[in-house]
Amino acid sequence: MPEPSDGCDDAVRGDRAHAEESLRKQPVIEKFELGAAGAPIREAGARVHAYSEYMEGTHRSEENPWAPFASKLDWELARWAKLRGPSSTALTELLQIEGVRDLLGLTYKDADSLNKIVDSLPGRPKFHRKEVVVAGEAFEVYFRDVMECVRALYGDPEFVADLVFAPERHYVDQDKTVRMYSDLHTGKWWWATQKELERDRPGATIVPVIISSDKTQITLFGNKSAYPIYMTIGNLPKEIRRKPSRGGHILLGYLPTSRLDHITNQAARRRTLANLFHSCVRRILRPLKKAGETGVVMARGDGVCRRTHPLFAMFVGDYPEQVLVTGTKTGQCPRCPVPHDQLGEYDSFEFRDMDAVLEALASIAQGPGAFVKACAHAGIKPTQHPFWEGLPYVNIFQSITPDILHQLYQGVMKHVISWVTNACGAAEIDARCRRFPPNHHIRLFTKGISTLSKVTGREHAQMCQLLLGLITDIRLPDGLSSARLVRATRAILDFCYLAQYPVHTDDTLKLLEVALQAFHENKGIFVDLGIRNDFNLPKLHALLHYFISIKIFGTTDNYNTEYTERLHIDFTKDAYRATNHKDEYPQMTRWLERREKVLRHDKYVRWRIAGSPASNTKTGEESGPRDHLRMTRHPSLKAVPLSTIRSDYGAIFFSAALARFVVQYHQPQLTRAQIENAAASLSIRFQTVPVYHKIKFWNRDPFRRKSEQDSSDAVHVRPVRQDSRGRAVPARFDTVLVNLGTASNGSGTSLQGYRIAQVRLVFSVPPRGVATLFKRCPPEHLAYVEWFSPFSSRPDRKSGMYKVTRSIQNGERLASIIPVSQIERSIHLFPKWGPVAPREWSSSTVLDLAPAFFVNPFLDRHTFVTFL
Numbered sequence: 001m002p003e004p005s006d007g008c009d010d011a012v013r014g015d016r017a018h019a020e021e022s023l024r025k026q027p028v029i030e031k032f033e034l035g036a037a038g039a040p041i042r043e044a045g046a047r048v049h050a051y052s053e054y055m056e057g058t059h060r061s062e063e064n065p066w067a068p069f070a071s072k073l074d075w076e077l078a079r080w081a082k083l084r085g086p087s088s089t090a091l092t093e094l095l096q097i098e099g100v101r102d103l104l105g106l107t108y109k110d111a112d113s114l115n116k117i118v119d120s121l122p123g124r125p126k127f128h129r130k131e132v133v134v135a136g137e138a139f140e141v142y143f144r145d146v147m148e149c150v151r152a153l154y155g156d157p158e159f160v161a162d163l164v165f166a167p168e169r170h171y172v173d174q175d176k177t178v179r180m181y182s183d184l185h186t187g188k189w190w191w192a193t194q195k196e197l198e199r200d201r202p203g204a205t206i207v208p209v210i211i212s213s214d215k216t217q218i219t220l221f222g223n224k225s226a227y228p229i230y231m232t233i234g235n236l237p238k239e240i241r242r243k244p245s246r247g248g249h250i251l252l253g254y255l256p257t258s259r260l261d262h263i264t265n266q267a268a269r270r271r272t273l274a275n276l277f278h279s280c281v282r283r284i285l286r287p288l289k290k291a292g293e294t295g296v297v298m299a300r301g302d303g304v305c306r307r308t309h310p311l312f313a314m315f316v317g318d319y320p321e322q323v324l325v326t327g328t329k330t331g332q333c334p335r336c337p338v339p340h341d342q343l344g345e346y347d348s349f350e351f352r353d354m355d356a357v358l359e360a361l362a363s364i365a366q367g368p369g370a371f372v373k374a375c376a377h378a379g380i381k382p383t384q385h386p387f388w389e390g391l392p393y394v395n396i397f398q399s400i401t402p403d404i405l406h407q408l409y410q411g412v413m414k415h416v417i418s419w420v421t422n423a424c425g426a427a428e429i430d431a432r433c434r435r436f437p438p439n440h441h442i443r444l445f446t447k448g449i450s451t452l453s454k455v456t457g458r459e460h461a462q463m464c465q466l467l468l469g470l471i472t473d474i475r476l477p478d479g480l481s482s483a484r485l486v487r488a489t490r491a492i493l494d495f496c497y498l499a500q501y502p503v504h505t506d507d508t509l510k511l512l513e514v515a516l517q518a519f520h521e522n523k524g525i526f527v528d529l530g531i532r533n534d535f536n537l538p539k540l541h542a543l544l545h546y547f548i549s550i551k552i553f554g555t556t557d558n559y560n561t562e563y564t565e566r567l568h569i570d571f572t573k574d575a576y577r578a579t580n581h582k583d584e585y586p587q588m589t590r591w592l593e594r595r596e597k598v599l600r601h602d603k604y605v606r607w608r609i610a611g612s613p614a615s616n617t618k619t620g621e622e623s624g625p626r627d628h629l630r631m632t633r634h635p636s637l638k639a640v641p642l643s644t645i646r647s648d649y650g651a652i653f654f655s656a657a658l659a660r661f662v663v664q665y666h667q668p669q670l671t672r673a674q675i676e677n678a679a680a681s682l683s684i685r686f687q688t689v690p691v692y693h694k695i696k697f698w699n700r701d702p703f704r705r706k707s708e709q710d711s712s713d714a715v716h717v718r719p720v721r722q723d724s725r726g727r728a729v730p731a732r733f734d735t736v737l738v739n740l741g742t743a744s745n746g747s748g749t750s751l752q753g754y755r756i757a758q759v760r761l762v763f764s765v766p767p768r769g770v771a772t773l774f775k776r777c778p779p780e781h782l783a784y785v786e787w788f789s790p791f792s793s794r795p796d797r798k799s800g801m802y803k804v805t806r807s808i809q810n811g812e813r814l815a816s817i818i819p820v821s822q823i824e825r826s827i828h829l830f831p832k833w834g835p836v837a838p839r840e841w842s843s844s845t846v847l848d849l850a851p852a853f854f855v856n857p858f859l860d861r862h863t864f865v866t867f868l
Contacts, residue, residue, distance in 0.1 A: 012514065013794070013868050019507035020865060023703045027170035027180045036203040037194050038165030040304050041297070050157040050301040051607050057122040058601070065608035068117055070107045075605065077106065078114055082598045087578075088112075115594065123597035124152045124250065127589035132256075132283060134276045141280045142585050143253025146231065147287045147296070150207055150310045153233050153250060157301030158603060163235045165205050165306065167191040172505050179551070182503040184208060184234035187554040189313065193393050197309060201295055205306040208234030208313035209288065210241075212564040213281075213321055215257065218576040226572045227255035229281065230564055234313055238502075238554070242563045244570055247599065249563075251571040251592060254585055255280050275384050277324055282387035288312055292392040312391050314399050316559045318406040319539060325388075326352075326396055327380040333541055335397050337379050344535025346520040348544050351397040352379060361389055401559040402546050408496050409460040411539030416492055417449070417463055419526050423485060424474045426450035432470050432837045437847050438732055439828040440714040441859050442466070444843055457562070465858050468493060469830030472799060472854060477529065484525040486799050491518035497864045499546055502557050503703055509547050516543055628698055629821055631781055635690035635764065636718075642687055648719035649691075650733065651761045651784040653815050655684045658765075661782070661817040662773045686769045692762040692781065693718040699825050702865040711860060715826050717759045717783075730844030733760050737824040737866075738785065751866065756804055756827055756855065757785035758847060762820060779819035786813045788853070795867075801830070801854040802867060825862065829853035 032038075061067040069075035081091050088111035095101050095110055108114040125148035131138045154163070167190035170180040181187055190206060197204045213229040231252045232241050241248040256276060263269040288310055295307045315325050322334040331340055336349035360378035364371045364385075375382040388396045421429050430448025438444060443462040445452075452459070468489055474482050494515040501508060526532045546556070553559065571592060579587035645651045659679035663670065670678065694717070698710035715734045723729050735758050742753035761784035770778060787807040795802045807814040831841070831850035841849050857867040 015507075016511050017868050019505065019511055020703075020868075022172040022178065022180075022505050022507060023501070023503050025172060027172070028174055028176060030169040030171065030176065032166045032168065032191060032194055034195060035198040037167070037198060038205045038306065039203055040306055041203070042305075048303050050155055050299075050303070051604055054122055054600075054604050055608075058604075065605055068120060071105060073104060074106055075601075077104065078108070078117070079598055079602055081111075081114060082118060082594060088115075118594045118597055121597040121601050123593060123600060125149055126593060127253070129586070130283065132276070132279050134279050135272050139256040139258060139276060139280070140585070141253060141255060141283065142589055143229075143280075143284045144250070145287065146209075146252060146285055147291055147310065149231055149250045149252060150209065150233060150308075151298055153248070154207060154235065154298050154308065155301050156247070157607070158247070159236060159240065160301040162237055162240055163300060164237070165235065167194050167206075172507075178506050180503065180505045181550055181554050183238055184313075184554045184558050187550075187552050189398075189552045190234070193311065196393065201307075201309065203307060204295060205308045207298075207308045207310040209310050210234060210314045210316060210559065211252070211281075211285070211312065212316035212561065213255065214317060214561070214564060214568070216568045216572055218573050224576075225257050226576065227257045228568065228572050229253050229255055229284070230567055230571070233310075234558075238558045242557060242560070244563075244566055249567055251567070253280075253284055254588070271381070271383075274324060274327070274381065278383055278386045282385060282389075285312065285387055285391065289391055311393050312388065312399070314401050314553060314559055315396070316401055316403075316561055316564060318403055318561060319411070319542075322400050322403075325386075326400060327357075327375075327383040327386055329381060331538065332379075333538055335400050335542075335545055338541060340536055341534075342536075343538055343541040346517060346544070351395065354395045354397060357397075358389065361386070398552065401553060402499070402542065402549050402556050404500060404556050404560045405457045405562045405565065407539045407542050408499065409457040409464070412492065412537075412543065413460050413464055413496060414455070415537065415540075416489065417460065417467060419531050420467065420471060420485070420489060421450055422531050423476060423526065423529050424471060428474070428836065429470055431839065432833060433466065435831065435837055435841045435843055435846050436466060436469065437735070437829060437831075438716070438843060439734065439859065440712075440716070440826050442828055446843075464493060464496060465828075465856070466830075468799060468801065468858065469854065469856060472801075472830060473833050473835060475835040480525070480528060483798050484522045488519050488522035488525060490800050491515050491522065493858055495519065495543065497858065497861065499543075499556055500861070501703075502555055503705065504550050504555055509550060513547055628700070629823075630696040630698070631692060631820070632694070636693040637691045639688035640691045640763075642684075642689070645689070645691075645761060645763075648731075649717075649761045649784075650731075651815070653812075654761070654784055654817075657784060657815050657817045658684060658773075662778075665778060666775060682773070684769070685772055686766050689763040689766055689769075692764075695759075695762060695783075695820060695823065697823075697825055699860075699862050702862050711862070713825050715759055715823070717762050730842075732844070733758055733847070735759075735788075735827045735829055735847070736785070737827045738818060739822045739824050741822070751791045751802070754824065755790055756788040756829075757816075757818075758788070759823070760784045760786060760815070779821060781820040782817050783820050783823065784815060784817050786815045796854065799854065801857060803832070803852060803854055804829070805852045826859075827863070828856040828859045830856050 058067050064070070066072055066075035069078060085091060091114070092110040092112075095106065095108070101109055108117060125144040127142050127144055129140060129142050132141050153159070164183070164185045167185050169176075169191065170182070170186045172178040172180055184190060190208065194204070194206055197206065210232050211229065212231075213227065215225055215227045218224050218226045229252045230249050232249045236248050240246045258276070260269050260272055263272060292309050292311045295309045297305050298308045299305045315322070317325065319334075320330075323330055323332070326334040328334045333343065335351055337352055338347070338349045357378045357380055360374040360380065363374040372382045386396075388394050388399075426448070430450050433445040433448045436442065436444055442465060445463075449463055468486070471482060471486055471489060474485070476482050476485065492515075495512060498508065498512045498515060523535060550556065575588040575591050576584055578591045642654060645654050656679065659682040660675055662682060663675050663678040667678070695715040697713040699713050700710055715736055716732045717734065718732055720731045721729050735756055738755050738757050740753050740755055763782055763784070764780060765773070765778055765782065788804040789807055791802050791804070829847070830853060831846050832852040832854065838849070855867055857864050
């Protein structure tokens with residue numbers, strides 16, 4: 001039997017380098033030119049800018065931009081009280097202190113009078129309370145008019161410059177042979193739906209409606225829960241939708257949370273709960289049917305009108321929500337009819353037959369028996385009128401999207417971490433966890449990972465950063481080789497990181513497919529170890545659908561449940577804390593409405609003060625590019641003796657290294673021997689230097705996309721110290737990636753011209769030294785570094801990681817002084833443990849004691865792209 005592919009040979013690495021290089025290109029864009037898709041329309045009545053209309057609703061005042069508040073102070077105290085302030089009772093007590101109100105010149109005397117002013121402001125749609133009757137029982141549901149919510153997002157003046165109105169095809173090449181996918185409008189769904197809609201309703205502007213729901217706990221103790229349902233629109237770029245501060249999502253409603261415990265039959269209870277969910281959501285989304293079919297005129301924030309067709313496009317939720325929405329059974333794939341005993345195979349299936357399912361649902365008119373039989377034949381549960389039945393242009397099995405948080409981190413990676421722990425032994429895994437060197441991006445699990453409970457998705461992501469380093473050289477039971485274990489782990493980690501790329505092409509999707517295939521080729525090691533009998537896990541099978549979903553709806557950051565999980569804090573948990581915990585939903589909805597009004601008025605005030613026309617409505621978050629390197633204005637220590645630098649910082653050859661730097665700085669053309677000879681005669685006449693204990697960076701996006709924010713990074717360089725309680729804190733000298741001067745500065749896309757080093761000291765040359773040593777002004781910040789070996793031409797075949805060792809010359813570590821500006825970013829190293837991690841190693845000493853290291857490629861996206 002041939003050895004399974006490890007995915008690390010030169011051909012695969014070359015394919016990946018070529019594929020990822022195309023992600024850095026500006027796309028060749030093909031516009032949708034069939035009809036007048038997304039074109040404005042003219043109406044008899046001219047629309048005005050949304051903020052001008054808002055001004056009319058707030059008692060227009062040319063002199064007072066804070067109206068209806070009397071002054072800037074009056075408004076800012078109100079904003080603080082509603083967004084950051086104390087309880088209503090505490091605010092009332094504060095304002096009723098004698099003299100406070102008069103001294104501040106406030107127009108409100110207590111919380112109630114402030115609420116009346118806030119209630120008078122225009123805002124997003126109000127909540128309504130309705131009763132939904134299911135199985136003869138009435139349930140309360142609080143919701144907003146979905147069409148008004150669509151209008152609120154579409155017509156928000158903050159989004160005027162950002163909205164997308166028509167689909168596009170993006171390509172890598174001028175010949176348009178390789179597609180590129182990023183935002184929703186670059187996927188195939190919008191293009192195909194627009195094409196279909198143009199045949200019946202030319203000139204349509206599609207508004208893709210994205211719905212998400214998830215039950216969440218709202219109390220730390222007890223079992224009080226809420227069931228929020230959110231919505232956003234795909235016309236907003238994903239960079240806006242994923243930031244709660246931009247207001248790109250709206251809380252659509254709260255669904256009933258009843259468990260129906262009075263229904264003793266579990267099957268009947270599950271059916272009733274499913275019918276209750278669909279009945280409530282159907283009631284909420286009902287207006288989309290007519291609006292999607294015939295269209296409705298909507299005005300953008302600047303008053304430009306289009307005939308829009310709001311269409312349900314995607315449902316974002318975890319596996320239980322997906323099963324509930326599609327009406328499939330737990331344990332099955334909610335998207336395709338794969339048999340349960342084939343879930344663990346690398347076999348793809350077409351989506352479930354939507355026409356057959358709709359036909360089965362229509363059989364409800366034939367009686368219960370025929371309905372149940374028809375639904376069973378179609379592969380769904382007998383759900384009465386699911387909410388998506390009758391909505392135009394909907395295929396619910398296509399609309400279910402991948403779920404990075406729950407499917408990958410809380411699903412597949414959770415299983416893999418557990419399997420690896422069982423394979424290698426919890427004691428050895430925990431021992432290795434405690435001995436990784438620190439890094440700014442790394443969480444050190446000082447107590448191990450085997451005993452953790454209620455592990456969050458974030459913690460699983462942090463474990464994934466270390467997972468491959470835990471199993472290098474591991475000893476498996478019965479003398480089994482660890483090669484397949486390492487390959488399987490590397491493959492699934494590659495899939496996890498590739499799946500989260502913010503831009504994909506047909507070529508990078510092939511890399512994603514190769515990674516998943518490599519995992520399936522090597523997963524048998526867990527069967528051989530007796531850990532698994534099969535891999536029939538719905539979440540593992542769901543990874544097969546990532547390729548088609550990215551092509552249909554764009555990259556996974558368009559529909560990551562992590563974003564909506566974050567909304568629980570603002571829209572549910574904070575809202576509940578603001579109530580008296582009795583009959584909470586009316587209070588929660590009222591609190592949210594007031595909060596949204598204050599946030600909107602804040603944006604309006606800033607718009608008025610800036611005197612901005614319709615074109616300048618952004619919040620200012622998109623600032624210019626940051627400097628890559630950031631140093632503190634003042635050193636951490638102003639004068640550290642050279643003797644302390646040698647003893648505490650470990651910069652043993654500081655004087656010699658500085659002399660070499662000075663010679664080379666002035667005469668870079670000299671050979672190494674000439675530099676050594678010249679440096680030997682150079683005298684260092686100062687005895688102290690100012691020292692810095694931290695370097696901060698802003699790492700550029702590896703794909704050079706302006707829409708992505710730079711990621712923060714830091715390097716710590718400090719000796720042993722004591723904390724505030726007098727306890728010793730070990731020394732920390734981080735490792736970094738250094739540009740030797742031959743690499744393309746700032747690209748971070750190739751290892752040629754780079755080398756790893758450990759920073760022992762960051763300092764500046766004192767004025768006396770500058771005057772005596774330098775003929776021209778030296779770099780302001782310098783670093784004393786100890787080098788590791790140069791990168792080999794190819795990584796380790798089994799793990800795909802680059803191996804480095806300490807650079808030794810004449811029995812001593814090779815050290816140099818370099819400008820801090822040559823440091824590209826921090827780097828994390830995995831120690832080469834051997835079969836068993838030496839117990840005398842610790843996190844603070846492992847960089848000095850381990851004989852060799854592997855470069856961690858899973859530190860973040862930047863290192864994953866760099867260390868191919």
